[in-house]
Amino acid sequence: MVIERAAGRIQVVETTGRTHLGTVEGLGDLSHASVVFGRDGRHAYVFGRDGGLTRIDLLTRTITHRIRQAGNSIGGAILQNGRVVAAQNYAPGGIKLFDADTLELLAEIPATGADGRPSKVVGLADLPGQRLAASLFEAGEIWIIDASDPRQPAVTKLPAGRQPYDALVTPDGRWYLAGLFGEDGLSLVDLWQAPPAARKVLSGYGRGEAPLPVYKMPHLRGWAMAQGQAWLPAIGRHELLVADPARGWQEQGRVPVAGQPVFAMARPDGRQVWVNFAFPKNDTVQVIDTATRRVVKTLTPCRGVLHMEFTPKGESLWLSCRDDNRVEIYDTATLRRVATLPADQPSGIFFTARAQRMGM
Structure with a gap:
C-alpha cells in the first residue's frame, strides 16, 4: 500500500511486476497515516490523523469497516494472534482496543501520568504473549499492556525519561527501545525480565555538544537492526549511533551522515542501512555498508523523500517522493533506479x- 496523503486515499501495488493494482478512496486525513496488516495479509488497518480507523479488504480493494475513534491518531498495532487491533492517540490521548473483524470497541485505556494530566501516546508496538508496549510523551512513561483478556487489559507503568517520542521492538521481541526528545539517550526495557524494568542507555552521545535544530522527529520504527546491532538516528545530530545489545547496548560507533536522519532502515539481510533526512536535506538518501560502517552511496532521487520500504527479501527499495508526485524503486545491489510509479503526494x-x- 502507498498512502496518497493529500487525496485521502491509498494505492494498492504489487512488488513483483512493480505495478499499480487499484485505489481505495474516502480514508480521511492521511497526513500522518500508518498501516498494520491482518496475519494473512488480506486486510489492512489504516490509522488516520483525524482519528479514523479503516479496515480494507486488499483483494477487493473495498472498505469493510470505518470508524472515527479519536480526534487525532498517529498509528497502531495488531496483537500477536491477529484478533485485536490497538490504536494510539494524540487527542484525547490513550489507547483503544478493537475487534479486528468488526472494529467493535473492546477496551479503552486512558493515558494519564502520575500528575493526572493527559498524555500523547507514541511508540505502540505488539509484543509476544498478546502484549503491547507504548510510550507516553508528556508523562515520560513506558507502559507494558497485557491484553490476553482484551476487555480487561492490565497495565504495568515504568519510568522512561523526558518526552519519549518513538520506539522500536527488536525482531526477537526481547527489547523495547524508546528515543527521548527531552534528554540525550534512550530508554530500554528488557521484556524477558520479570517484572520488566526500564533503564537509560546511550545517555552520553550528545554530552558537551550543542544540539542542532530538529526539523522533523526521527522515527525508530524503521527496524534498523543489522549485523546484530541497532542503527539509530541521533536526535539533533547528523549521525547514526551503533549500539550492541550483546554488550549491554553500549555505543559501538557513529556514522556521520548528510543531515538529520528521519528513518534509518536495514535491508532484510542486514548488509545495508538506508537513511533519509529532514529538511533541508529531504531530497537525499544515503546507503551505508554495515560491514564497513561507511556511506557508500548518496542519492538525490527527488524532492520530499518521506518514507522507504524494502521488498520482503530486500532486492529492491521503494521510496515516496511527496513533492514530485511519484514513487521510485531502486535495485539494492546496483543502487540504481529501476522503476517509477505515479502517486499523488505519496x-x-x-x-x-x-x-x-x-513490532510493525
Missing part, C-alpha cells in the same frame, strides 16, 4: 510482509 509505503514481523 507518504507511507507499507508491504504486507509486515504482517509476519513483530
